[in-house]
Amino acid sequence: MSKSKKVPYLVDRPMSFCPGCGHGIAIRLVAECLEELGQADNIVFPIGVGCSSLLGGGIEADRLHCSHGRAGAVATAIKRCNPNNVVISYQGDGDAYSIGIGETTSAAYRNERFTTIIINNTNYGMTGGQMSNTTLPNQKTNTSVYGRDCSVTGNPIRFPELAADQFNVGYAARGSVHDVPNIRKTKSYIKKAIEMQLSGEGYSVVEVLSPCPTNWKMEPLEAMKHIAEHVTTYFPLGEFVEKEEK
Amino acid sequence: MPKVMTKPERCKQCGLCVDACPKQAISFGDGINAGGYNYTVIDESKCIACGMCYTICPDGVFEVLGEK
Numbered sequence: 001m002s003k004s005k006k007v008p009y010l011v012d013r014p015m016s017f018c019p020g021c022g023h024g025i026a027i028r029l030v031a032e033c034l035e036e037l038g039q040a041d042n043i044v045f046p047i048g049v050g051c052s053s054l055l056g057g058g059i060e061a062d063r064l065h066c067s068h069g070r071a072g073a074v075a076t077a078i079k080r081c082n083p084n085n086v087v088i089s090y091q092g093d094g095d096a097y098s099i100g101i102g103e104t105t106s107a108a109y110r111n112e113r114f115t116t117i118i119i120n121n122t123n124y125g126m127t128g129g130q131m132s133n134t135t136l137p138n139q140k141t142n143t144s145v146y147g148r149d150c151s152v153t154g155n156p157i158r159f160p161e162l163a164a165d166q167f168n169v170g171y172a173a174r175g176s177v178h179d180v181p182n183i184r185k186t187k188s189y190i191k192k193a194i195e196m197q198l199s200g201e202g203y204s205v206v207e208v209l210s211p212c213p214t215n216w217k218m219e220p221l222e223a224m225k226h227i228a229e230h231v232t233t234y235f236p237l238g239e240f241v242e243k244e245e246k
Numbered sequence: 247m248p249k250v251m252t253k254p255e256r257c258k259q260c261g262l263c264v265d266a267c268p269k270q271a272i273s274f275g276d277g278i279n280a281g282g283y284n285y286t287v288i289d290e291s292k293c294i295a296c297g298m299c300y301t302i303c304p305d306g307v308f309e310v311l312g313e314k
Contacts, residue, residue, distance in 0.1 A: 004248055004297075004310050004311070004312060004313050005297045005300045005309060005310035006309050006310075007300075007306040007309060011306065012306065014255075014256050014305070014306075015304070015305055015306075017304065017305075018258075019258035019259055019260040019283070020258070020260035020261075020262060020304065021304055022304065023304070024303075024304030024305050024306070025302070025303075025304045028304075028306065179266070179302075180266055180298050180301050180302055183301050183302065184301065213260075219261075220260040220261060220262055221261060221262065221265050224262065
């Protein structure tokens with residue numbers, strides 16, 4: 001009896017994320033795409049710091065744990081030295097957008113030939129739920145206890161739109177994992193991003209909206225509904241740029 | 247006929263599969279796994295092996311075996 005839907009062998013081990021966390025789904029989607037494209041043995045993951053670091057313990061592939069926010073720079077080096085490897089930097093929003101905004105933006109600006117997967121849960125999850133660059137207006141976190149005041153802290157950053165509008169990137173999209181149809185759509189985005197890297201067209205970025213039940217202080221189902229009702233209103237889903245493949 | 251297999255030792259009791267199942271075939275059983283979580287069980291008489299649970303589960307508890 002063959003398996004029609006099996007967990008990819010890359011991630012077929014227990015993950016150490018909180019119950020209801022979206023990281024597990026996103027990592028499985030990446031592994032599924034790599035298996036389908038025949039690149040499962042040709043992958044290197046530069047991993048950011050934060051909850052995304054737990055990918056290191058949950059995946060059976062080459063990976064490198066980078067300094068905080070610098071996965072974009074490390075991925076650039078790996079891809080330039082080993083152009084035949086598929087390089088996917090796996091980062092959180094605090095890592096890629098707050099501390100590593102310089103590296104992430106520079107990689108997009110130079111149109112480096114690697115893929116970035118950014119898990120956006122609108123806070124710094126690993127350190128206990130502090131405000132990040134993507135925290136929604138009026139969202140309460142440990143460091144914005146009265147709600148985020150955008151007149152003082154600035155507005156949440158929308159990176160895929162920025163990359164699509166300002167830089168000559170290959171692919172930019174935003175997906176979500178809050179329900180089954182969106183998970184399937186997000187998988188197609190991730191697959192296109194990896195295909196864009198394989199064709200050598202340029203930088204590809206996929207932001208994945210993910211729940212953080214622990215730090216949002218919600219039940220897992222409530223957190224999924226929160227994404228559908230509130231987070232997607234500020235972070236619209238869809239593809240923002242898709243270059244023609246060579 | 248395809249069949250859903252589970253790995254209850256991975257379940258973290260988040261309940262996303264219970265909500266996603268279109269046939270209400272998944273529920274929390276009486277068992278507790280090594281992590282201390284009350285894991286889910288599948289009512290095979292209701293299950294149609296659609297794979298929704300596989301898609302939504304963050305922890306790889308479900309696998310659909312067999313071709314449709």
